[in-house]
Amino acid sequence: MNLISFDSLSNTNEYLIDLSKKGANSWTVIHAKTQLKGKGFAGNEWKVTAGENLTFSFLLKTSYTFQNLIYFNEWISNVICSYLMQFSSKSNVKWPNDIILNDKKVCGILIENYRSNQEMHSIVGIGLNINQTDFNHLPKASSIRNVTDKEYDIQEILSELMQEFQNQYSILEEKNFDLIHETYLKHLFRKGEVSKFKLNGEITKGIIRDVNNAGNLMIEIDNKLQEFRHKEIELL
Ligand code: BTN
Known part of the structure:
Protein backbone atom coordinates (compact mmCIF):
# COMPACT_ATOMS: atom_id res chain seq x y z
CA MET A 1 0.00 0.00 0.00
CA ASN A 2 1.27 3.44 -0.90
CA LEU A 3 -0.42 6.08 1.27
CA ILE A 4 -0.19 9.76 0.34
CA SER A 5 -1.80 12.20 2.81
CA PHE A 6 -2.77 15.83 2.31
CA ASP A 7 -4.16 18.45 4.67
CA SER A 8 -6.41 19.69 1.91
CA LEU A 9 -7.34 18.69 -1.66
CA SER A 10 -10.09 19.58 -4.09
CA ASN A 11 -11.16 15.96 -3.83
CA THR A 12 -9.30 12.69 -3.46
CA ASN A 13 -11.02 10.91 -6.39
CA GLU A 14 -9.96 13.48 -8.96
CA TYR A 15 -6.41 13.62 -7.62
CA LEU A 16 -6.15 9.84 -7.87
CA ILE A 17 -7.69 9.69 -11.35
CA ASP A 18 -4.90 12.03 -12.54
CA LEU A 19 -2.28 9.98 -10.74
CA HIS A 31 -6.12 10.67 1.96
CA ALA A 32 -7.16 14.28 2.64
CA LYS A 33 -8.09 15.81 5.98
CA THR A 34 -10.27 18.32 4.13
CA VAL A 48 -17.28 17.14 5.78
CA THR A 49 -16.00 19.18 8.70
CA ALA A 50 -12.20 19.22 8.70
CA GLY A 51 -10.59 16.67 11.00
CA GLU A 52 -13.72 14.81 12.12
CA ASN A 53 -14.17 12.22 9.40
CA LEU A 54 -12.25 10.05 6.96
CA THR A 55 -12.10 10.94 3.28
CA PHE A 56 -9.88 8.91 0.99
CA SER A 57 -9.65 7.14 -2.35
CA PHE A 58 -7.71 4.10 -3.46
CA LEU A 59 -6.89 2.62 -6.85
CA LEU A 60 -7.45 -0.94 -8.01
CA LYS A 61 -6.59 -2.20 -11.48
CA THR A 62 -8.46 -5.38 -12.37
CA SER A 63 -9.52 -7.51 -15.32
CA TYR A 64 -13.18 -6.62 -14.60
CA THR A 65 -15.35 -5.58 -17.55
CA PHE A 66 -17.94 -2.79 -17.35
CA GLN A 67 -20.58 -5.54 -17.22
CA ASN A 68 -19.23 -7.18 -14.10
CA LEU A 69 -18.44 -3.95 -12.26
CA ILE A 70 -21.66 -4.50 -10.31
CA TYR A 71 -19.81 -7.23 -8.41
CA PHE A 72 -16.82 -4.95 -7.87
CA ASN A 73 -19.19 -2.41 -6.28
CA GLU A 74 -20.83 -5.09 -4.16
CA TRP A 75 -17.45 -6.34 -2.94
CA ILE A 76 -16.49 -2.81 -1.83
CA SER A 77 -19.73 -2.50 0.20
CA ASN A 78 -19.26 -5.98 1.65
CA VAL A 79 -15.76 -5.22 2.93
CA ILE A 80 -16.84 -1.94 4.55
CA CYS A 81 -19.90 -3.58 6.15
CA SER A 82 -17.84 -6.43 7.54
CA TYR A 83 -15.23 -3.98 8.89
CA LEU A 84 -17.96 -1.91 10.59
CA MET A 85 -19.47 -4.98 12.31
CA GLN A 86 -17.05 -4.42 15.22
CA PHE A 87 -18.87 -1.14 16.01
CA SER A 88 -22.41 -2.50 15.64
CA SER A 89 -23.89 -5.78 14.45
CA LYS A 90 -26.46 -3.64 12.60
CA SER A 91 -24.07 -2.83 9.78
CA ASN A 92 -25.87 -2.82 6.42
CA VAL A 93 -25.76 -1.56 2.88
CA LYS A 94 -28.71 0.54 1.83
CA TRP A 95 -29.07 0.09 -1.92
CA PRO A 96 -27.35 1.28 -3.98
CA ASN A 97 -24.32 2.56 -2.12
CA ASP A 98 -24.95 3.83 1.40
CA ILE A 99 -23.38 2.06 4.32
CA ILE A 100 -25.50 2.35 7.43
CA LEU A 101 -24.92 1.59 11.10
CA ASN A 102 -27.98 1.24 13.37
CA ASP A 103 -30.17 2.40 10.42
CA LYS A 104 -28.30 5.67 9.76
CA LYS A 105 -25.80 6.50 7.03
CA VAL A 106 -22.19 6.57 8.20
CA CYS A 107 -20.40 6.01 4.90
CA GLY A 108 -20.73 7.01 1.26
CA ILE A 109 -18.92 5.43 -1.67
CA LEU A 110 -18.14 6.95 -5.04
CA ILE A 111 -16.44 4.60 -7.52
CA GLU A 112 -15.19 6.00 -10.83
CA ASN A 113 -13.95 3.62 -13.51
CA TYR A 114 -12.15 3.79 -16.83
CA ARG A 115 -10.53 1.16 -19.04
CA SER A 116 -7.03 1.55 -20.34
CA ASN A 117 -4.40 -0.97 -21.53
CA GLN A 118 -7.03 -3.72 -21.22
CA GLU A 119 -7.32 -3.10 -17.50
CA MET A 120 -10.20 -1.64 -15.54
CA HIS A 121 -9.00 1.25 -13.40
CA SER A 122 -11.32 1.71 -10.43
CA ILE A 123 -10.95 4.74 -8.21
CA VAL A 124 -12.78 3.93 -5.00
CA GLY A 125 -13.68 7.05 -3.01
CA ILE A 126 -14.86 6.54 0.54
CA GLY A 127 -16.24 9.06 3.03
CA LEU A 128 -16.63 7.53 6.49
CA ASN A 129 -18.12 9.53 9.36
CA ILE A 130 -15.98 8.81 12.38
CA ASN A 131 -15.92 11.50 15.09
CA GLN A 132 -18.65 13.91 13.96
CA THR A 133 -21.40 14.30 16.56
CA ASP A 134 -23.56 17.09 15.16
CA PHE A 135 -25.94 15.95 12.40
CA ASN A 136 -28.67 18.50 13.02
CA HIS A 137 -29.27 19.13 9.34
CA LEU A 138 -28.94 15.48 8.33
CA PRO A 139 -31.37 13.43 10.43
CA LYS A 140 -30.60 10.21 8.54
CA ALA A 141 -26.81 10.46 9.06
CA SER A 142 -24.59 9.34 11.90
CA SER A 143 -20.99 8.46 12.75
CA ILE A 144 -19.10 5.64 14.44
CA ARG A 145 -18.70 7.90 17.47
CA ASN A 146 -22.45 8.53 17.72
CA VAL A 147 -23.09 4.80 17.56
CA THR A 148 -20.45 3.72 20.10
CA ASP A 149 -19.97 6.84 22.23
CA LYS A 150 -16.19 6.68 21.72
CA GLU A 151 -13.70 8.82 19.84
CA TYR A 152 -11.39 7.23 17.25
CA ASP A 153 -8.01 7.76 15.62
CA SER A 159 -5.05 1.52 8.00
CA GLU A 160 -7.41 -1.10 9.41
CA LEU A 161 -9.95 -0.61 6.64
CA MET A 162 -7.27 -0.84 3.93
CA GLN A 163 -5.98 -4.00 5.62
CA GLU A 164 -9.50 -5.44 5.42
CA PHE A 165 -9.66 -4.67 1.66
CA GLN A 166 -6.32 -6.43 1.21
CA ASN A 167 -7.40 -9.42 3.33
CA GLN A 168 -10.54 -9.92 1.26
CA TYR A 169 -8.96 -9.12 -2.11
CA SER A 170 -8.74 -12.79 -3.22
CA ILE A 171 -12.57 -12.95 -3.41
CA LEU A 172 -12.53 -10.04 -5.87
CA GLU A 173 -9.53 -11.31 -7.84
CA GLU A 174 -10.96 -14.81 -8.22
CA LYS A 175 -14.21 -13.25 -9.53
CA ASN A 176 -16.19 -15.26 -7.06
CA PHE A 177 -19.39 -13.49 -8.11
CA ASP A 178 -21.75 -15.93 -6.40
CA LEU A 179 -20.05 -15.44 -3.03
CA ILE A 180 -19.84 -11.66 -3.51
CA HIS A 181 -23.55 -11.40 -4.32
CA GLU A 182 -24.61 -13.80 -1.57
CA THR A 183 -22.63 -11.74 0.98
CA TYR A 184 -24.08 -8.50 -0.42
CA LEU A 185 -27.62 -9.82 0.01
CA LYS A 186 -26.83 -10.71 3.63
CA HIS A 187 -25.85 -7.09 4.26
CA LEU A 188 -28.73 -5.59 2.23
CA PHE A 189 -30.88 -3.30 4.39
CA ARG A 190 -34.54 -4.36 4.81
CA LYS A 191 -34.18 -7.40 2.52
CA GLY A 192 -37.19 -9.67 2.97
CA GLU A 193 -39.08 -7.17 5.15
CA VAL A 194 -42.23 -5.27 4.24
CA SER A 195 -41.08 -1.68 3.70
CA LYS A 196 -42.51 1.61 2.54
CA PHE A 197 -41.23 3.19 -0.68
CA LYS A 198 -41.87 6.45 -2.45
CA LEU A 199 -42.75 5.61 -6.04
CA ASN A 200 -44.06 8.18 -8.55
CA GLY A 201 -44.88 10.54 -5.68
CA GLU A 202 -46.96 7.93 -3.85
CA ILE A 203 -46.25 5.69 -0.87
CA THR A 204 -46.18 2.01 -1.81
CA LYS A 205 -45.50 -1.09 0.27
CA GLY A 206 -43.15 -3.77 -1.00
CA ILE A 207 -40.46 -6.27 -0.08
CA ILE A 208 -36.85 -5.99 -1.28
CA ARG A 209 -35.92 -9.36 -2.75
CA ASP A 210 -32.70 -8.92 -4.70
CA VAL A 211 -30.41 -6.71 -6.78
CA ASN A 212 -30.18 -8.03 -10.35
CA ASN A 213 -27.04 -8.27 -12.47
CA ALA A 214 -27.72 -4.84 -13.97
CA GLY A 215 -27.51 -3.44 -10.44
CA ASN A 216 -31.22 -2.67 -10.24
CA LEU A 217 -33.33 -3.25 -7.14
CA MET A 218 -35.89 -6.06 -7.35
CA ILE A 219 -38.94 -5.36 -5.18
CA GLU A 220 -41.98 -7.53 -4.73
CA ILE A 221 -45.07 -5.34 -4.96
CA ASP A 222 -48.56 -6.92 -4.95
CA ASN A 223 -46.97 -10.37 -5.43
CA LYS A 224 -45.14 -9.23 -8.57
CA LEU A 225 -41.38 -8.80 -8.80
CA GLN A 226 -40.53 -5.37 -10.24
CA GLU A 227 -37.20 -3.83 -11.21
CA PHE A 228 -36.19 -0.29 -10.25
CA ARG A 229 -33.25 1.87 -11.20
CA HIS A 230 -31.68 4.38 -8.87
CA LYS A 231 -33.86 7.50 -8.48
CA GLU A 232 -37.00 5.65 -9.61
CA ILE A 233 -37.74 4.60 -6.06
CA GLU A 234 -36.90 5.77 -2.55
CA LEU A 235 -36.88 3.53 0.50
CA LEU A 236 -38.54 5.39 3.34
C1 BTN B 1 -22.26 9.49 -1.48
O1 BTN B 1 -22.85 10.45 -1.96
O2 BTN B 1 -22.82 8.76 -0.66
C2 BTN B 1 -20.84 9.18 -1.89
C3 BTN B 1 -19.85 10.02 -1.15
C4 BTN B 1 -18.42 9.71 -1.48
C5 BTN B 1 -17.48 10.63 -0.77
C6 BTN B 1 -16.04 10.25 -0.95
S1 BTN B 1 -14.99 11.15 0.13
C7 BTN B 1 -13.59 10.60 -0.72
C8 BTN B 1 -13.93 10.67 -2.19
N1 BTN B 1 -13.72 12.00 -2.71
C9 BTN B 1 -14.85 12.57 -3.09
O3 BTN B 1 -14.96 13.73 -3.52
N2 BTN B 1 -15.89 11.74 -2.92
C10 BTN B 1 -15.46 10.48 -2.34
Missing part, protein backbone atom coordinates in the same frame (compact mmCIF):
# COMPACT_ATOMS: atom_id res chain seq x y z
CA SER A 20 -3.60 6.72 -12.18
CA LYS A 21 -3.35 8.18 -15.71
CA LYS A 22 0.31 8.87 -14.93
CA GLY A 23 0.83 5.19 -14.05
CA ALA A 24 0.07 4.87 -10.30
CA ASN A 25 -0.11 1.30 -9.01
CA SER A 26 -3.00 -0.58 -7.45
CA TRP A 27 -3.35 0.13 -3.71
CA THR A 28 -2.25 3.75 -4.07
CA VAL A 29 -4.24 5.56 -1.38
CA ILE A 30 -4.94 9.29 -1.35
CA GLN A 35 -11.81 18.28 0.67
CA LEU A 36 -12.72 21.61 -0.89
CA LYS A 37 -15.01 20.09 -3.52
CA GLY A 38 -16.05 16.69 -2.22
CA LYS A 39 -18.13 14.75 -4.74
CA GLY A 40 -21.08 12.63 -3.68
CA PHE A 41 -23.13 10.02 -5.50
CA ALA A 42 -25.27 11.12 -8.48
CA GLY A 43 -23.70 14.57 -8.72
CA ASN A 44 -24.35 15.53 -5.08
CA GLU A 45 -21.89 17.40 -2.93
CA TRP A 46 -20.03 15.59 -0.11
CA LYS A 47 -19.36 17.98 2.75
CA ILE A 154 -8.87 8.47 11.96
CA GLN A 155 -5.48 7.27 10.60
CA GLU A 156 -5.83 4.02 12.49
CA ILE A 157 -9.26 3.35 11.01
CA LEU A 158 -7.87 4.09 7.54
